[in-house]
Amino acid sequence: MFHHITVLKEEATEGLRIKPDGIYVDCTLGGGGHSSVILSKLGPGGRLIAFDQDDWALDNAKERLADYADKLTLVKSNFRYIEQKLLEIEGVPQLNGVPQIDGVLFDLGVSSPQFDEGERGFSYNADARLDMRMDQSASLTAREIVNTWPEREIARILFQYGEEKFSRRIAKVIVERREQEPVETTEQLVELIKEGIPAAARRTGGHPAKRSFQALRIAVNDELGAFEEGLHAAIRCLAPGGRASVITFHSLEDRICKQIFASYVEKCTCPPDFPMCVCGGKGSLKLINRKPLVPSERELDENPRARSAKLRVAEKLQTGVGVS
Numbered sequence: 001m002f003h004h005i006t007v008l009k010e011e012a013t014e015g016l017r018i019k020p021d022g023i024y025v026d027c028t029l030g031g032g033g034h035s036s037v038i039l040s041k042l043g044p045g046g047r048l049i050a051f052d053q054d055d056w057a058l059d060n061a062k063e064r065l066a067d068y069a070d071k072l073t074l075v076k077s078n079f080r081y082i083e084q085k086l087l088e089i090e091g092v093p094q095l096n097g098v099p100q101i102d103g104v105l106f107d108l109g110v111s112s113p114q115f116d117e118g119e120r121g122f123s124y125n126a127d128a129r130l131d132m133r134m135d136q137s138a139s140l141t142a143r144e145i146v147n148t149w150p151e152r153e154i155a156r157i158l159f160q161y162g163e164e165k166f167s168r169r170i171a172k173v174i175v176e177r178r179e180q181e182p183v184e185t186t187e188q189l190v191e192l193i194k195e196g197i198p199a200a201a202r203r204t205g206g207h208p209a210k211r212s213f214q215a216l217r218i219a220v221n222d223e224l225g226a227f228e229e230g231l232h233a234a235i236r237c238l239a240p241g242g243r244a245s246v247i248t249f250h251s252l253e254d255r256i257c258k259q260i261f262a263s264y265v266e267k268c269t270c271p272p273d274f275p276m277c278v279c280g281g282k283g284s285l286k287l288i289n290r291k292p293l294v295p296s297e298r299e300l301d302e303n304p305r306a307r308s309a310k311l312r313v314a315e316k317l318q319t320g321v322g323v324s
Contacts, residue, residue, distance in 0.1 A: 006033025007306040008247055011293055012105055013037040015245040015313035021045035022102030023092060025237075027079035027230060028052065032061045034105055039068040049073045049089060049101075051082065053135035078135065079106070080226040083233040093239075100239040106246045108227060108253050110134070110217065122217060124209035127187035132213075132220045142216045146183045151175045161224070161252065162215030170196030170212060186213075214250070224252060231260050235285065238316040243288070245313045254292065254310050261285060261314045288313035 013034055016024065020043030026035045029052035038048050048071055052058055058074050065072055077085050086092050086099035093100045110122055121131030121142060130143035145154065151171045158167035173196040174183065183189055193209045194202060202208045218224060234244055244261075248254040266283030292310035299306055 006031060007107065007303065007309045008293065008295060008299070008311050009033050009037055011311055012107065012245045012247055013041070015288060015311065016103035016105060016243050018042070019046070019102055023047045023049070023100075025082065025086070025101050025104040025234070026050040026107075027082060027104060027234065028107040029057050029061055029074070030107060031057070032064045034107055035061065035072070036065060036068075038105070039065060039071055042068075042071050047071055047073065047091070049075060049086065049092075051075045051077055051079045051085070053078050053138075055136065078226055078230075080229040080233070082230055083237055086237060095239075099237045100242075101237050102239055102242045104234040104238065104242075104244050106227070106231065106234075106244075108223070108246075108248050121186055122213070124186060124190050124207055124213045127185055129185060130183065130189060132217045134221050138221075140220055142189075142220050143182075143184065145216060145219060146174055146189060147178050157219045158212050158215045160215070161218040162211035162213075163251075164211040164215065166197045166201065167212075172196065189213075218252075224256060227253060228256055228260065231257065235260075235264060235314075235316070240316055240318040242316045243313060244315075245311065247309055247311050248292075249308050249310075254312075257312050261287060261312060264314070266317075284317055285314045286317055288315055 016038070018024065018038060018041040020041065022042070024038050024042075024047070026038065026048060029035055029050040035048060035050050042048065048068075050061065050072065052061075052074075053076060055076070058076055061072075061074060073089060075085050075089075082104075083099060086101070087094070119128050121128045130141060130146060132142040133140070145157075151174075154174060155167045155171035158164040158170055164170065170193050173192050174189075177183060177192055183192065189212075190209045193212050197208050231244070231246070238244060246257045248257055264283055264285035265287060289312065292312050294311070295303075295306040295309055
């Protein structure tokens with residue numbers, strides 16, 4: 001059973017301003033919550049193309065979304081390859097060799113089933129082999145990082161991706177232990193992380209392994225690199241008037257989204273005393289919400305995991321030429 005509570009379901013899909021005959025892309029199929037809403041709003045001429053690299057999510061979607069099979073195309077791929085994959089799908093229009101879609105949605109992070117099923121190795125609350133791969137056919141695992149990467153690199157990713165202030169101490173403990181025997185399980189790793197964090201610090205701020213597990217998951221799946229590439233590509237593929245709706249779950253993702261959207265927004269570089277713009281600094285996006293939308297108190301009561309979620313929406317301008 002693939003049970004997943006979709007975060008900001010209505011807000012994210014409403015942000016797309018769905019047209020019944022439009023072509024939309026769900027870059028993060030997951031439990032299919034957002035996809036089901038999009039599909040329900042499409043008419044006979046509409047189409048949804050949904051990406052996921054997890055076989056579990058794709059198999060679940062075939063059953064859950066079976067009533068919409070004539071409008072749905074499932075793609076097993078990392079969303080960083082959205083442009084290439086859309087070019088391979090028959091019926092997706094193109095403009096100057098670039099696919100044209102009416103909207104794209106990103107719901108970043110890990111689906112609840114991936115956390116809850118201990119054997120995937122994402123959770124610090126269940127003992128399992130160190131894995132953390134979203135795509136089970138990928139080669140890099142958390143076990144490889146923990147047991148083979150240099151101490152300095154382990155400390156870097158714990159600090160950069162997990163904002164773990166004791167990253168150096170934790171990395172040192174890990175390397176010292178692996179010299180005696182490999183670190184094989186999540187439970188072993190949790191104990192090493194605890195050992196690297198001072199006792200006083202362990203008593204505050206939630207589970208002591210939370211930040212380190214997040215960092216390893218991001219590194220294993222190159223989540224930030226994939227998101228940066230995927231969002232740029234998705235914006236290129238938006239037809240004029242098309243929208244990008246992006247849900248992030250931590251500050252690094254949100255910062256990337258904010259900066260990328262800003263890089264496409266119109267910027268005038270003329271001196272402030274000029275009576276009119278002469279620089280030609282045209283952008284290709286406009287922001288629909290200047291500040292990110294966050295879950296309501298009601299949604300937080302139903303799903304505490306939504307607490308860190310933020311939604312940003314941007315629209316492709318009719319005259320936008322885009323930037324890369």
